[in-house]
Amino acid sequence: MDRRDTAGVGAIATIPALLTDRAERFGEVFAISGPEGRLTYTELAERAARVTRAAMSSGIEPGDRVGIWAPNSARWVVTALGLLGAGATVVPISTRLTGVEAADMLARSHTRALFTVRGFLGYDYPRMLAETGRELPDLARTIVASDADSWSSFLESASATTVEEARARAAAVDPDDISDILFTSGTTGAPKGVLATHRQTLAVFSGWADAVTLRQGDRYLLVNPFSHTFGYKAGIIASLLRAATMVPVPRFETDLVLDLIEQERITMIAGAPTLFTDLLHRDRTRHDLSSLRLAGTGGATVPTELVERIRTDLGVPQVFTAYGLTESIGVVSVCPPDAPADLVATTAGKALPGTEIRLVDRTGNPVPLGDPGEITVRGANVMRGYLDDPEATAATIDTDGWLHTGDIGTLDAAGYLRITGRLKEMFIVGGFNAYPAEIEQTLLRHPGIQDVAVVGIPDSRLGEVGRAVVVPTDPAAADAAAILDWARSRLAGYKVPREVVFTNALPRNPGGKVLKSQLRDPR
Template identity: 35%
Template structure:
């Protein structure tokens, strides 16, 4: 009889029963003179002792502003030193940090601030095409005539003020540099007393999920959730105080602030931010310049680094490991990362914001074939199962929905009990919405999103399978497969293709390549060659947008 698709992660490794502030203080004491944070684009470097001084100063300033434990503090900025400082300072005073996507526009910003009930907002002045100050002036016309902590907004009644990271900010904003003066009004003893009142199961972070339908939902995470997830990811990577991690992924997302920052803090490793937003050359340069041992990224980032014309100009031999996550990881890309970026111990991690985020991970000593064909096994102290539509656990080798249970599952969606109940069942299982298969050794392979599955003439087709096949074509750098409506078959297969620079390949050649190698019903009908895919700021491909554009262009 085949075993059921259920596994428990190892139990030997104990969970950390402490707050984020306590974990930060522990590393700051143990590794005081070692490098803690290097922000290349701001030309800033901090030892753990120096970073602790900055974090404690900001924490005391937040207390001076009247921020109480449980109050929400928004942060709307790209990767920078102040993001990191705000993350740990807010944790020390027990404020719930609300991560706001740097790509948000006015209506999205208003929604996040209002839905979470933010009391204060930390913001940059601008990023890419977004002028944050201008958007806030539009959203908060009262700000210009308010004193910095006396905002009375008709649209955001709970918001008391805005802290700007800019050198020059319009009237009404509090400048980041003014926090130093405010901090003098609160003593180190008062901060220590506040920290002593906190416990690890309190909410400390809200992250808005980029839902493809409906309004975003605020996944609410505790110290215990995210501190332990960062710790366990770091343990799998074998992190220590001798590791130096380049973090080009956004801090507003779990990948950056949990797997990156908290992974480093729990192990005393160095955090390195190469740029405000991802730039392949800046990331490669930071690795070479800082002799980094760890590099993070989503597949699209690694593809951009591998295809960069100056790749061979950088000495990347210091690299040892890293994480590729955030989207399904193409096999050919994984092989190139190991060979060309020297990341012999690179691992795949799988998860979602609602699970802090990682629930499955490959190991450094897993065979290459395992690391390029699965998302690993269940993380320590967690459980995984794969179920059918009736909720029954399927046998190993069968496809079903992946579910996760354990310390990493969020507290719920902020002020949204209905959505929370729909996501987390009465048994405490988080339903991921991902279709997966578990093998006899407990390794899990993601075969697609349940909503992405294509049903063509009664045949169930998983886009991931066709994508992996197309990656074997030498001309293809990246590929995404979607389903579009069809009057005869119900759905047809469309493919978006990004070619390697200088590669020549057309639709007829790809169609013949498919016909010669895969079943006829899996051969895409529509082909579109593009320079980039629509994606979120975290590098997640937005297949729903691709579907909408394809349907519109083809008049389906």
């Protein structure tokens, strides 16, 4: 039975209202499970409400920005939902950032309070922040959620605010209030803060949940960082929308993930292609993975063979891919989980309902069907703008409301989108446009290539040529000349890379995207 709509949101348009509804309608369903324990939706709402009261008692006002610099956990979920109930704007910060980078985001977002931890992977985030020496005049309070005294002291302040006052504050949150500021990966410059509202977040991820078939009763392993849209919105928010059970994982560890799939009877897992590659390379015979029904990936080039192996070797019958960016509230299109493997691997699927996709040339005019062009998007999944940067906002969202993604793609007659590269990553070989993603997709069919990224490098005669940075399946047998010979029979001459460089792993950001700026000088 298709249960996608049984947890529909109807007219609900704020995240606090959604949580209240879930507690009322699915109160005994487990909202969170895993090594930290279990919380029903009723218990999740109660704990979030206490955070709301404590935030109000601490002086957090509607619209105040509050940072969370911590790994995935049940407490992260409770804290974020409680802050949203207080009318605050959540500012998630990646645990991979340095103190200097985190301080910059806190300063630029004028963050009033920060929730963070000590001890994750040996890091002491409060100390890292203090050691920067940067003054943060807006930051009035830091709560160390991993410190029992600090966390308890914060929660005890809830007594100064009544339950009724907290309910009134949550009810006063407007659908068009800014719910969060998520920073871009910074792969093409300094990270920018992206403003998103409650209304558009719920609308976009309700559509996403329908497209990927997430449903009530699913048990969703949340591996992707909550500081990223893939973890926070396609994880926490989507789970709330469908009253699914969340199983947060602080970081990806192959054996731990395999254990949790068996112990928690996980039905859905999503992550970068490398996550599934790592699972496939482990001995899985000791684990019962039969509960898995749905897997999602994206954020990088996906080999067709990987989709096939997820379905056959991991036994996950449904696999989907998706395309999106922070500026599009995380998602633009989805390739449905029942599509053929080659379609899942080589396309980003079709636009979400209510989303328009148009491909344009450098002058902004639409390109003919099938021709490559910059992907522009219009709909609910267009950000409200960049934080305190009207010029960058105007350069990204045109006067007709189209978001210019900077990605190059093609659309076929059936509406399937293919990503061929970044506008800024495209390189020109003797006057011909070469698109890295297209070349990467071909190279990934080579049996000796496990992972690959292609970048343009200067050439005295042709202007630019391609460099393929390859993770070989067998380092001892890696043969650059053989790879180039193989590529010449499958790619036009100008698309064939002029050199192959081998590496153990490609550098990636938390969302799984390759940091290509680091590949142009790999030595």
